[in-house]
Amino acid sequence: MNREILSLNNVNRAFVTRKSLFGKTKLVINAVNQVDLIVNKGQTVGIVGESGCGKSTLARMIVLLDQPTEGSILFQGKELSSIEKKEMKQFRSKVQFVFQDPLSSLNPRKTIRQILETPLRHLTDMTKQERADRVDELMTLVNLRPEFLERYPHQFSGGQSQRIGIARSIAANPEMIVLDEPVSALDVSVQAQVLNLLRELKERLNLTYIFISHDLAVVENVCDVVAVMYLGRIVEYGPRKKLFANPRHPYTHILLSSVPVPGKQEEDRPGLKGEPPSPSAMPPGCPFEPRCPHGVDRCKKEKPILDNVDADPRAACFFPL
Amino acid sequence: MKENLSSLLEVRNLTIDFHTMDGIARAINGVNFSLFKKEKIGIVGESGCGKSVTVLGIMGLLQKPPAKVREGQVLFKGRDLLTLPEREFAEIRGSKISMIFQNPMTSLNPVFTIGNQMGHVIRIHQGLRKKESIEKAIELLQEVGIPSPEKRIDEYPHQLSGGMRQRVMIAMAISCRPQLIIADEPTTALDVTIQAQIIDVIQDIIDRFESSLILITHDLAVVAETVERVLVMYAGKIVETGSVQELFESPKHPYTQGLLGWITNIETERGKLPTIDGMVPSIFNLPEGCSFSNRCKQCIPICIRQEPPNIEIKPGVLCRCWLYSEER
Secondary structure: OOOEEEEEEEEEEEEEEEOOOOOOOEEEEEEEEEEEEEEEOOOEEEEEOOOOOOHHHHHHHHOOOOOOOEEEEEEOOEEHHHOOHHHHHHHHHHEEEEOOOOOOOOOOOOOHHHHHHHHHHHHOOOOHHHHHHHHHHHHHHOOOOHHHHHOOHHHOOHHHHHHHHHHHHHOOOOOEEEEEOOOOOOOHHHHHHHHHHHHHHHHHHOOEEEEEEOOHHHHHHHOOEEEEEEOOEEEEEEEHHHHHHOOOOHHHHHHHHHOOOOOOOHHHOOOOOOOOOOOOOOOOOOOOHHHOOOOOHHHHHOOOOOOOOOOOOEEOOOOOO | OOOOOOEEEEEEEEEEEEEEOOEEEEEEEEEEEEEEOOOEEEEEOOOOOOHHHHHHHHHOOOOOOOEEEEEEEEEEOOEEHHHOOHHHHHHHEOOOEEEEOOOHHHHOOOOOOHHHHHHHHHHHHHOOOHHHHHHHHHHHHHHOOOOOHHHHOOOOHHHOOHHHHHHHHHHHHOOOOOOEEEEEOOOOOOOHHHHHHHHHHHHHHHHHHOOEEEEEEOOHHHHHHHOOEEEEEEOOEEEEEEEHHHHHHOOOOHHHHHHHHHHHHHHHOOOOOOOOOOOOOOOOOOOOOOOOOOOOOOOOHHHHHOOOOOEEEEOOEEEOOHHHOOOO
16 A cells, blocks of 8 residues: 655755845755655655754645745645645645644634634535534544633643644545644653554544654654755655664764763763754755764765665765764 | 762742732742752753742742742752842852853843853953953853854854854853853753753863752753753652652652653654643642642542652652652
């Protein structure tokens, strides 16, 4: 059942800004750079990276909140940029989004019932009665009591709000959900509850997840396939187990060892010097070269690309570990 | 070993209420702990457990009202900070005790340059002249590993990255060589690779200056790497105290066990994660008995009726739970 649901081919997103208020100097920021990615149905694909690496921009393009400046994104074989206005509803009912901040993504003036009914009204042909039934069903699906329906978002805790956000995203029976840092704003003990819920829903509703996070432990726990991004590029891509056990790109290696582990002393941590270069002044060669412990001359001049399909995981590095 | 070290800070039975429109919220309830010279302790707990209120109370930075110190003492080298007149307290704050805040963007003033803000602190506490204070600031920036500090000094906070801003905060905090540094979630807003760098800087500074550290965080792994002793807070109380090793090897309190269960399981297992069911009780309406009783899997009848005492399980390991009491 390895059916391809989403594929990204050489996707680029460049933002053009002006340097000064009146100045004409154009500054091009390549937020997402030559990204290729294939997502199969039923998979959970994790996208990890530090802030500013382009993971959220990528997510926004996948759900059509933004358009790539180059390259194409195909959802179920259909080019996203060719979707016309009247087909939009159909697309939205298939692909949904869960946001990072559970509270600011719910309208504070609307009751939970109104919030959950909105996607049903716009994306399905349900009658009033059917909608009411569906809303009750959604509440049970995310383990919230139906009497909460008449309350407002501010009356809920972070974990509960995120459940409501998830209920809203599954309302119209989507096939794929893009989750942008869904548990980052929550406390540890609540994170576990939400992650369990996501896993349960995925099995029950046969969903495909694109899971964006900067938290490696969370990604390791929920994802099947992981893509590591650095400065707009995917630098390593592969099945979760292999990638976490034997990372081949030096960046992934350092990223994994930067996570503090109880009981491990800091001496055995390679650590990473410096900070990522500005995306507006990208080095001509490998974007990781200025911080890489193994960088050589070749890395300064040429940009490495993800190596061939046989390697597992695939790394964008001339000298993978 | 601890006996021949004198204690630097002693918090005794500190209880702080917030008087709000919805009634009185007891943010922290009878917090007791002491900190020795050169010791590093961590306070962990989830949001709303009172860890920030505890240190803001120590620093005298709570806005009163709504906050009100109901009871307790904060003894810093034997002097009770809570009864000090504001002017004397202001002299200690920033020079003897200083604080690193969570969000370096909001705790630096966006309209002043780095040098201006750092110089201000140095001039107030050390009586240096403007030019000397800027030189001193450059020196401090160098200590926390900021490249080309003489250039950075004239920049504004928005020109620096998150990690750099946090370094500036640290430089400011150490400008008077404080005996106690309180770091409130210093790495929460940062990326992992930068987090590792900042932890190293803090470690290095504490060791070099022979200061004491109170590190507040919700991240148990950060605590494990940085401190010697940990206090676990839940709903305004310290529920467990012990050395880092003790806590990670054999957590005593069911709440700590739950928190650690998540950390160790998320790395090794897939499948369902162990959770702590339910939610933290509202601090407006704390239960009569143990505040964790409604979520505890090992709850026994007495837990609901009566508050558990703080039991010393072995020297240095304290736990507020009926399971370890003989009276139950």
